[in-house]
Amino acid sequence: MCIIFTLCNNSWVKGNINNDDDMSQYNIDDDNAGAVVTFSLFSYFLMLMRLVPLDLIINTEVGKIVVSKFIECDFDMIKVDEESNEMINCRV
Secondary structure, three states, rough: HHHHHHHHHHHEEEEEEOHHHHHHOOOOOOOOHHHHHHHHHHHHHHHHHOOOHHHHHHHHHHHHHHHHHHHHHHHOOOOOOOOOOEEOOOOO
């Protein structure tokens, strides 16, 4: 997400850098445009890390994988097809 936001910011900066009327309040010119975009990358990274910590995302994904494997191996969720007498496993 940080990279997507930074790319959007980069396109906005490059699209508006030659328009002196709108960019005068931001103090962005050709010399410091790269620094502004780099600063925005770190700003987005810090904001998103504070909102959703990385360990929370990892724990949630690992938990979903473990629970799905338990569901696949649950014998109460296995169905036997009456016509062919084959077991139909639960698909997660």
